[in-house]
Amino acid sequence: MYLAESLLSGPRGRALCWAVALGPDGGVAWLHELAQADDVSGMTSWLLGRAGALDLAAIAATAGELAFFAGLADVVGRAVYWQRPFDAAADRVLADEAVRAALLPVAEAITAARGTRWWASPADRDGQLYAQFLDDHALPEPRLTGAAELLGAWRSGTVADEERAARERPDDPAAAMSGRWWSTPTLSGLPVTTRALPGLGAARLALVEDSLGWRAARCWPLAPRGGARIYEIHAADQWAELAGRYPLEVTRSRRHDWWRVTGWAGRWLIPDYAAVAADYDAVHVSVAGYLATAGRALPVGDGGGEARTMLAGWDPDATWWLTDVLAGAGPPTDWTVSDADADFGWRPAAGLP
Numbered sequence: 001m002y003l004a005e006s007l008l009s010g011p012r013g014r015a016l017c018w019a020v021a022l023g024p025d026g027g028v029a030w031l032h033e034l035a036q037a038d039d040v041s042g043m044t045s046w047l048l049g050r051a052g053a054l055d056l057a058a059i060a061a062t063a064g065e066l067a068f069f070a071g072l073a074d075v076v077g078r079a080v081y082w083q084r085p086f087d088a089a090a091d092r093v094l095a096d097e098a099v100r101a102a103l104l105p106v107a108e109a110i111t112a113a114r115g116t117r118w119w120a121s122p123a124d125r126d127g128q129l130y131a132q133f134l135d136d137h138a139l140p141e142p143r144l145t146g147a148a149e150l151l152g153a154w155r156s157g158t159v160a161d162e163e164r165a166a167r168e169r170p171d172d173p174a175a176a177m178s179g180r181w182w183s184t185p186t187l188s189g190l191p192v193t194t195r196a197l198p199g200l201g202a203a204r205l206a207l208v209e210d211s212l213g214w215r216a217a218r219c220w221p222l223a224p225r226g227g228a229r230i231y232e233i234h235a236a237d238q239w240a241e242l243a244g245r246y247p248l249e250v251t252r253s254r255r256h257d258w259w260r261v262t263g264w265a266g267r268w269l270i271p272d273y274a275a276v277a278a279d280y281d282a283v284h285v286s287v288a289g290y291l292a293t294a295g296r297a298l299p300v301g302d303g304g305g306e307a308r309t310m311l312a313g314w315d316p317d318a319t320w321w322l323t324d325v326l327a328g329a330g331p332p333t334d335w336t337v338s339d340a341d342a343d344f345g346w347r348p349a350a351g352l353p
Contacts, residue, residue: 003120004107006235006292011085012075013291017103018111019071020059021050059109061067065197067115069206072287072316079209079294081181081312082257111288119287120234124195128222128329129202131194133214142220143190144326151274151322153209154188158248167250173259175281180250181257182313183270185320193222193326194317201335205346207287207316209294215337216349223329224281230319233289233311242283243309247300248272257272258310262297268308269300277322288318 007013062068085091093099110116118124130142143150159179169177184192194203203218224230235238247269254268276283285293290311297308314320336349 003102003111003288006288007107007111008100008103009236009280010080010298011091011094012290013107014066014100014103015075015090016071016291017106017110018090018094019074020068021054021103044172050126054106054109056109058270059106060112061113062113064115065118066200067113067154068110073206076207076290076316077211077298078199079311081261082178085259085295086137107236108282116287118195119291120289121286121319122232123230123282125224125228125230127196128193128224128319128326129196129204130191130220130222131202131204132218132220133212134201134216134218134334135212135214141328142222143189144222145324145327147277147321147323150189151185151277151291154185155248155272155274156189158186158250158253162250162253168261169252169256173265175254175256177256179257180253183250183311184313185273185322186313188273191222191321191322193319193325194315196221200346201333201348203317204315205335209313209315217301217335217346218332219335220331224325226323226328228325229279230282230284231276233283233285235262235289235294236293236296238289238295239285239311240300240309242271243298244300246272246275247307248275249307258297258312259347261295261312262308262310264297264308269307269309269310271309273320279303280327281323282321284319285311285314285316287316290314 010345027267050099079085093238094103111119119217132142158180169175194207197203197221200206201217205219231238231242233242248271249267250270251268253267254270255265258268259265273282273283293311294314295310295312297310300307300309335346337345338347
């Protein structure tokens with residue numbers, strides 16, 4: 001029950017439940033129907049009828065690690081943070097208490113399924129893959145040393161961006177301004193990995209927020225040394241706790257983008273990953289943690305007044321590595337997209353450039 005309720009606490013989790021309830025033939029139509037809805041009670045009645053006709057036992061028995069991936073990949077791929085969400089109207093309908101109550105049996109069936117048991121599991125230390133997308137050019141091998149230097153540069157750049165935004169950006173959160181919208185250490189050069197999945201390679205090949213439609217990738221097997229300290233996020237309060245324990249203010253640089261997503265115009269914090277690295281080697285957000293957390297303005301008790309944090313730009317099952325604890329664990333494999341293939345179009349490829 002806890003996992004099901006946690007799933008329904010986040011907009012991505014509720015959207016996934018709706019997609020599963022609609023069935024495999026719904027595609028993106030579920031978003032369109034909800035976006036057009038102006039009668040919550042009517043949509044609730046429709047959903048109750050739909051949920052009553054579902055074979056929840058069959059959903060709960062779904063096996064295979066790619067269970068529900070079509071809906072999951074669709075929900076993740078539509079996530080945006082620098083503009084009003086594509087599915088803002090749908091999000092409002094799905095957040096209604098009556099709709100959430102109607103979705104609860106669906107959430108319970110999803111979280112009970114054999115194929116989703118890994119969604120709330122810790123980082124797979126023996127099966128991590130670093131995915132490089134190669135559409136523009138071949139990238140260098142993953143950088144596995146110099147994390148402290150990279151984090152120092154990331155922190156300095158983040159602070160400088162915040163100071164610049166304080167000087168140059170208007171106070172009005174509705175002003176047409178945009179900039180750094182992510183809450184990850186993106187652009188730092190630090191490695192980010194996801195687990196290997198049968199028939200797909202890295203989970204990140206399918207689960208990417210606002211994917212750019214890459215069609216070629218190289219997956220490098222990596223392994224952390226024994227005893228690596230990984231901060232696990234399986235629920236929203238664990239993300240809020242991380243931002244509160246290691247706060248870094250990004251109000252001015254994130255306010256305009258994140259207000260459009262959440263409506264919150266107050267203080268914003270993200271984790272100071274340079275400080276996190278003193279206590280942890282990595283941070284992992286499980287699929288369950290992502291679905292419960294992403295896109296929400298979460299209260300943070302940092303001792304400095306009312307503030308919020310948001311998980312943005314962090315793909316499901318992704319682990320960001322903050323110290324030099326990774327080593328190569330085998331040769332890379334190349335993957336390419338073929339629209340005729342199953343498994344979300346990705347298949348092994350021979351020797352990409």
